[in-house]
Amino acid sequence: MSPLSPALFPALAEAQADPDGPGSHRPALRFGDRSVTYGELAATASPLAARVAEAGRIAVWATPTLETAVAVVAALLAGVPAVPLNPKSGESELGHIVSDSAPTLVLAAPGTQLPPALAALERVDIDVDVAVDINVRGRGTASPDPGTLETPALIVYTSGTTGPPKGAVIPRRAIATTLDALADAWQWTGDDVLVHGLPLFHVHGLILGILGPLRRGGSVRHLGRFETAGVARELSEGATMLFGVPTMYHRIAETLPDDPALAKALARARLLVSGSAALPVHDHERIAQATGRRVIERYGMTETLMNTSVRADGEPRAGTVGVPLPGVELRLTEEDGTTAVEAYDGETVGEIQVRGPNLFTEYLNRPEATAAAFTEDGWFRTGDMAVRDPDGYVRIVGRKATDLIKSGGYKIGAGEIENALLEHPGVREAAVTGEPDADLGERIVAWIVPADPQSPPTVEELAGHVARRLAPHKRPRVVHHLDALPRNDMGKIMKRALTHD
Template identity: 85%
Template sequence: MSPLFPALTEALADPDGTAAHRSALRFGDRSLTYGELAATAAALASRIGQAERIAVWATPTLETAVAVVAALLAGVPAVPLNPKSGGSELGHIVADSAPTLVLAAPGDQLPPTLAALERIDVDIEGIEGEGEGGVRVPRSAAPPAPGALDLAPESPALVVYTSGTTGPPKGAVIPRRAIATTLDALADAWQWTGDDVLVHGLPLFHVHGLILGILGPLRRGGSVRHLGRFETAGVTRELNAGATMLFGVPTMYHRIAETLPDDPALAKALARARLLVSGSAALPVHDHERIAEATGRRVIERYGMTETLMNTSVRADGEPRAGTVGVPLPGVELRLTEEDGTTTVEAFDGETVGEIQVRGPNLFTEYLNRPDATAAAFTADGWFRTGDVAVRDPDGYVRIVGRKATDLIKSGGYKIGAGEIENALLEHLGVREAAVTGEPDADLGERIVAWIVPTDPQSPPSAGELADHVADRLAPHKRPRVVHYLDALPRNDMGKIMKRALAHD
């Protein structure tokens, strides 16, 4: 297959050429051009050598981006490690993936779990030469091993661990083929080119921040400006300085929506953006509407997961409809199935719920060391069982209503998706945050339970008021029968609500 990063290949071949001088990465006031990145990553790739697998201490820094690019140039699979992982989880990941090296920024304090691994510091500052923004880079470096830039499509590129909501995290082996095809499909859907400048503040140990947010711009020959940590002031600054795209998760866009009424500069900056993209969880409809009203720009959503990378998206030239994740990306097949996992849901009525199954070149290869889990994840004819449930509108737009395990509620003979009830609750002015689960009910089978963070804790809306609110907007059988009031909802690092924690509260 063609190299993952044509601009880096060109910069390696011609260090004095135009491509080499284009901006590639910027983290705060530290940056690298394509020529500097190519030389730095190539030098690091030569140090990695022929390791079977390496770990990357994935802080939101320039060093992490360079380390992952170097591993990809060397043709060595990289395992991004979440620096916030607890000792037990981190120990499981290291034991399961068995890396021989760990790459980290100089000065990073690594936990004892990693003490047995050989450490390589990604010492960008200490390499001879002077680069843009004060970063010191090599004037020349030995290229990576022959063929490393042009490995087979099925060669493993990354091992990314799932969130572990149903047991110990599983390592999804992501081949180069999946990265290339996903990023090219997104380029088609989003009209993404080398002229785009992306800004985001996402973590770099997962698909959204690392593959889409760092490798995506590099594959296009564009540039990325990482905020280090998300701040609305940083979004304003970068969009005013020429950034064209913003990636975020719903908690980030919620903060934006909350800030906009008192921050006209942020509204003007967002209005300049070519594309605002949200993912990793559903963006509540009321946040969509508040952002659109203040800026004239609509956020588009996409749908993916660790094992599949990206499956669907609202297209840049399509209708940015709130509450949907658009249509399947080029090359991706998608179907909804009944509970038996094989009978296809044929309806495009916006009501009939089914599990999403996907098939295409965007899929992972296997769960590392877990042939049983890999086999169970696929149907006999090669469809991946996502565990997500959705409906499809008449024009093919997909609307996800939750996870099969936690968000599909069977009540009174109906199959109900928690997501649509959550959106309805969030339209109530007295609700700041909402989650919906089901619990056993002798009469209904399951009853709908709402977990609410009220806008005013001193005067929360009553359970009856919320039930009537949902019944008026959706249907009486979708109203919550029980309401719990909380100070905050439990969330993971990507902003997803951890419903299993709610169910045990």
């Protein structure tokens, strides 16, 4: 039997135990002009935890609001698994998630209109502003027993690119170990103030962006929706860290030449972190040139939380996701999924497999899928392809299913070609795929959003550009010009949607 879980949020537990102590007055969460201290968060979340303690599982309508953060904290205090729901999900997808996870309650902000797929669930409104006033008299309310380290904390549904979304069951153990490993890598303390505008139905925005600061005893300022003006304001007013995805940093890079206030604010930040997809080297360099600060990248996924990161005290090398976090084992394997790739040469491609306490427990109701995701000796098959540099830095070159191109006897990662294309002045956005070729096996196809639609770069021009930077066998043979690349809510390019007649 697992030991009883320690408090996920020591500062919150301290505020519960000593409502008049100095820690109770520390800022915890701020969304726009609405905020709560640790004492107010305890006074609000503790009664809600008691309310949902016997609920089995609860759904959370995960809008970017204070109510969502309070709902998830209450669920964690109660030891009840929370299922964050993406408000932009379609009716069919929501119906599948509700049917699969079978929550008994749905938590939402007052006045929120919920879709018909949630009509059968009992609704609990969370009015934080009223709750703070009412429950302040009940300060010190004890929370229910949160269970053990293996108690499910969250059930986060994957994107469903290969079928219906699967619910990854994330235990308290994975949250605690990941956030503590990141504290080590990023020198993250209670003095840090994080700013971000990420959605709260995904592990990046919710676990790293909300639960991360709370675990450290620090604070978070959520922008509601991402805007470069909001980033500049918060970093100028004491925020120390910024989390974002490549789409956000691309917008920052585009804005910087005409916004000296943004450049000055970013220069003040202690840490700029990007994740969820690779940040193009071109954007890395534009931000570094304008601010003197380099963005660092980390690598994780729903099932594993965080696996690697560039460390705060390490070299912020563009195009890499750094080294394995403390406690995480990482290996590259050949196509058979078992033979280890021993090379640290920056060229030999293998599939990333990881093992450690950061991993999920299972796919809910999917024992076959769970078994298929792991090797016999307990390594999780990520499906991501990478190379390792001589000093151990990991460089991801793409997904096994969509980004590994076998051309002319070579195994080629789409990611490095995309970065090379983005260095061309005529390319605004780029994606690379493979398509069948009778001679090569697969030929490399580039999908380009040109900087000037009236004068797009030719296939010959781009092929020569890539061949000079990488190698001739990595040059694109076909180029398609688009107005925009298809992306999901996290800014990832949806390559399965790239088709041509």
